[in-house]
Amino acid sequence: MKTKTAAAKQPSDAGRSVALGSFFDSTPFRALICFVAPVTIFGLLLASEGKSVFETYKTIYFSIFGSVYGIGEVVIRATYLILTSIAAILPARVGLANAGGEGQMAMGAVGTAVVGSTIFSRLVTPVGIPMMLLAGMFFGALWAGIGIYCYMRLGMNETLTTILMNYISTFIIAMLLFGVLRDPKGWNYPQTVQIAKQLRFNMYFGTRMNVGIFIAIAMAFFVWFVINKTKAGFVIRTIGGNQNAARFAGINVKKVQALVFLAAGAVAGLAGAIMIVGVEGRMRTGAGETMGFMGFLAAGMVKNSPVLAILSAFLIGALNVAGNSMEIKTGLPAASIQILIMLVLLTIMTVGGKKKS
Amino acid sequence: MRDLTTVLACMISAGTPILYALIGDLIGERAGIISLSVEGSMLCGACIGFGTAVATHNMLFAVLSGALAGGLIGFCQAFLTIDRKSNMMASGFVLMFFAMGLTAFYGRSLLNISIGGANSAGLGKIAIPVLSKIPVLGTALFTQDILTYISYLLPLIVYFFIYKTKYGLILCSVGERPEVTLAYGYNPRLIQYGAVIMAGVLAGIGGVQMSVIYTMGWANNMVNGRGFIATALVILCSWKPQRAYLAAYLFGLAQALQIFLQVHSVPVSMYITLMLPYLLTLVALGFISSSKKPTMPEKLKIVI
Amino acid sequence: MDEVNITKASIKHRIEMGMRMVTEDPLRDNVVPGFSVLQNMALVGIPPERRRGDIDWEAMQKQFESFDSIKTLGVPASNRITRDLSGGNVQRVAFARAVISNPKLLIASYPSRGLDVATVNVVYNTLLRLKAGGTAVLLISEDLNELYAISDRIVVLAANTSFGPFDPKELDMKELGKIMLKGQEMENEDKNSSSEAAV
Incomplete structure (x- = not known):
């Protein structure tokens, strides 16, 4: 993380002080604060509402580590989060902010569900599943494409555009799921028809875990490799380092940005596809919610490093699972866990930021 | 005719929270900081304001509490962005989710309460004596709640402040060249803090209007993107406060149409009408974006 | 080219x-x-x-x-x-x-x-x-010393016009300066004023 370089590089930092003070500025202390402060504050909040702090934290702990099923749930969330954080990291490296992971993942999911029960439903597994994943990537890229088109041709801010499109995608999907895509045999629930059986991933160890996590981790390393070890990555890093310099070097900045943005949408769409193929088997309203935004935040937490994003994905995934169990056990709304997650992020932002000199 | 009146009245009432958040964020953006956190401010204002209204049946207390809550979120945004050099978009997001969690947590007890007794201490609609008798417009514009009436004046006050006073000029200079502000002896950092906190305060008040007056109830995440829309609409206004009416009531109109179409069972999918406000914002942004560059505060150019 | x-x-x-x-x-x-x-x-x-x-x-x-x-x-x-x-x-x-x-x-x-x-x-x-x-x-x-030291030909751009090319060996620095100023005068009707010298 950033604090390491900051501490190493500045022997003469005027704002930091001597001996005693320097303990409080050291990286281990900061890392400690990022754990202790959120946990304490959240505990205080719980206490203020009369909830047993101990019980709640016990529930949180056991929901994550207490059973194989729990670990499986964390792995599943991490799968989506790794991919959606990459969807934020790639554009960030070329100077754009893609907040549309939610919509891109959802569109990828819907698209996958539709083709999985129709066009691809007769394909055999070795052919069908890759096709499904590609379909998800296609629809995700499509949705991202609208966003980047608005940026390129109309000069609209891509962050705001993609956020608005997230909301729009929710409504479009709801409209489809309550309408034309609704499963006639589905007891009127807003969900699509199930995809063909042979197009599903296997689940392991009695949990809902599937090979998706390996795909996600592989994607993270692949992206790391591309950015750092290829010429294309050099171009990306140039644009990210100084857009003027990139243009000066004859690089077509807009074109590269557009391609990277589309690739990001594809990766988010892949998350949606894995969700359908691996866990859900069909699309229903609200599936995969918040995974896009959380991925965006996970990316920010690790300063847009693809490999470190794996770690933050697991962290946020674990807390996310904890939130759901918390709702069941203590009756607190699942969204309450956002308080803890955001406290962690807020602490990181506070502690890791530079003091104004 | 009655329909028109209803739609207009609804448009105004629905546009009011947007107007508050819009003007608030506009002030912040003039100082060079985008506050996506207004979404969070609105939410906290809505929750706490509602809770206070339920407990005290007093509009003033509700507004004060909502303003305070929104302002605190604004303070966090200011702190993170100004003193911790965080990316202002990222901190805005984090604060938004933080507010979502906080309000879901603390708002559980407010969930199924609705405020009755419409006229207790300014909680409901107040008709302005003569003006409200004007056909159509009278009912639409002058039979609203106190917060809406105040919101009519807000853009004018801010317009006057920005364009006609020295302090408005100083505010804008912070968003363009803070070095110059400093050279003149004013502290840009303090001004930025003030502007962002103000954005939070106003958004918080907008949230109070939403929960106490518009929906007369509290629901999780009831703001649902209105804060974001307000932020986007600031661009639509080209950072000019006088255009706030147009932007806010455009959104309000979309909202009003949504209800109107539903009530009259027009055969348009409910989801299309729900989408309308967001689509409209997107389209409007598209139109304005090509010509926005000349009027955008310098300091925002890095981000937008 | x-x-x-x-x-x-x-x-x-x-x-x-x-x-x-x-x-x-x-x-x-x-x-x-x-x-x-x-x-x-x-x-x-x-x-x-x-x-x-x-x-x-x-x-x-x-x-x-x-x-x-x-x-x-x-x-x-x-x-x-x-x-x-x-x-x-x-x-x-x-x-x-x-x-x-x-x-x-x-x-x-x-x-x-x-x-x-x-x-x-x-x-x-x-x-x-x-x-x-x-x-x-x-x-x-815009540094006349620099230009005179190393250029073979000098062109003055001012008031949307180009003046020159001049030979630094033949044209005195003061004269060149006057040309730059003349361009300035011409431009005072317009808003734009930038006189640049180029080789």
């Missing part, structure tokens, strides 16, 4: 045709602060070679060490991070990579602005050496 109209040519095309440029603020305009010197040399400088999909940094390092002009220009070590360098050093990097490819045309826009004396000297010598080697050098500057 080379009898081809390049008004609408893309930057990439112009680079391919042998055009190079240095500006007064390389950190802002054409250098990536976070990159090492070697990495920046790969941008419009030492032509990068590919190896298994990546740039062959080892080959580039060898090239870097082989060029005389890099030594002459006093370019810092290839692994130094650009943002840590002094302004003069950054400009040396920018010049080095422009010079390496024996450009047909070098545009130098206020190249010595804000630099230390040693680097300014290096800049002038480089321009003169390029000229001797057959490169066309377009120097954009």
